[in-house]
Amino acid sequence: xxxxxxxxxxxxxxxxxxxxxxxxxxxxxxxxxxxxxxxxxxxxxxxxxxxxxxxxxxxxxxxxxxxxxxxxxxxxxxxxxxxxxxxxxxxxxxxxxxxxxxxxxxxxxxxxxxxxxxxxxxxxxxxxxxxxxxxxxxxxxxxxx
Amino acid sequence: xxxxxxxxxxxxxxxxxxxxxxxxxxxxxxxxxxxxxxxxxxxxxxxxxxxxxxxxxxxxxxxxxxxxxxxxxxxxxxxxxxxxxx
Numbered sequence: 001x002x003x004x005x006x007x008x009x010x011x012x013x014x015x016x017x018x019x020x021x022x023x024x025x026x027x028x029x030x031x032x033x034x035x036x037x038x039x040x041x042x043x044x045x046x047x048x049x050x051x052x053x054x055x056x057x058x059x060x061x062x063x064x065x066x067x068x069x070x071x072x073x074x075x076x077x078x079x080x081x082x083x084x085x086x087x088x089x090x091x092x093x094x095x096x097x098x099x100x101x102x103x104x105x106x107x108x109x110x111x112x113x114x115x116x117x118x119x120x121x122x123x124x125x126x127x128x129x130x131x132x133x134x135x136x137x138x139x140x141x142x143x144x145x
Numbered sequence: 146x147x148x149x150x151x152x153x154x155x156x157x158x159x160x161x162x163x164x165x166x167x168x169x170x171x172x173x174x175x176x177x178x179x180x181x182x183x184x185x186x187x188x189x190x191x192x193x194x195x196x197x198x199x200x201x202x203x204x205x206x207x208x209x210x211x212x213x214x215x216x217x218x219x220x221x222x223x224x225x226x227x228x229x230x231x
Contacts, residue, residue: 033231050158051230052223054207081230093231113231121205121223122230123158135159138229141203141210 004060005080006053011091020076020098027102029109033093035086043129048085049092052121056081063115067097071104079112081122148175152182155223159198173217179204180213186224202226
């Protein structure tokens with residue numbers, strides 16, 4: 001089972017763990033990414049997330065299918081990201097996986113977050129204590145000549 | 146007679162900086178490839194920082210990221226700066 005979404009609502013770890021559960025699954029892993037208060041030495045107050053909703057959900061689903069192809073169709077996979085302005089401490093992303101044994105849950109859950117960070121069309125603008133804001137540099141999706 | 150197409154390109158991330166609208170419309174040849182669209186965007190952007198960002202950016206539809214040698218599809222096109230989710 002795969003669940004992906006983009007939302008302006010507060011993320012719910014319980015919903016992730018409810019999705020990532022089955023009688024045959026003895027392991028579940030949950031990753032939560034949060035807005036932190038410091039980046040490159042600058043005090044951060046909030047982050048605004050901009051994203052391409054349709055393509056983003058397509059890429060999320062693609063990443064989840066890849067995880068199932070690698071660790072088994074039977075694993076349950078969950079990937080949800082927030083959009084809009086988030087304050088320090090708020091969760092921006094949740095990935096979760098359940099599987100019969102822990103090794104696959106650990107590995108697949110990490111795969112989801114690592115792939116999401118370099119492939120999903122999401123951009124963040126940090127807001128600083130001094131009132132300044134800056135779009136964060138990221139990973140190029142293509143490298144044109 | 147050369148035929149052209151107007152392509153409205155959706156802007157995201159830093160491309161939206163200082164822009165009230167989130168679309169930039171450019172003109173390309175009727176059979177243009179993505180590389181020509183990139184060149185048209187380069188001419189249409191109004192700052193060195195935006196043109197530098199363009200070099201590291203990708204064009205995409207709702208379903209796929211496009212290579213520069215692909216034809217410009219008859220679908221909504223977006224320009225995607227380097228990504229940084231999470």
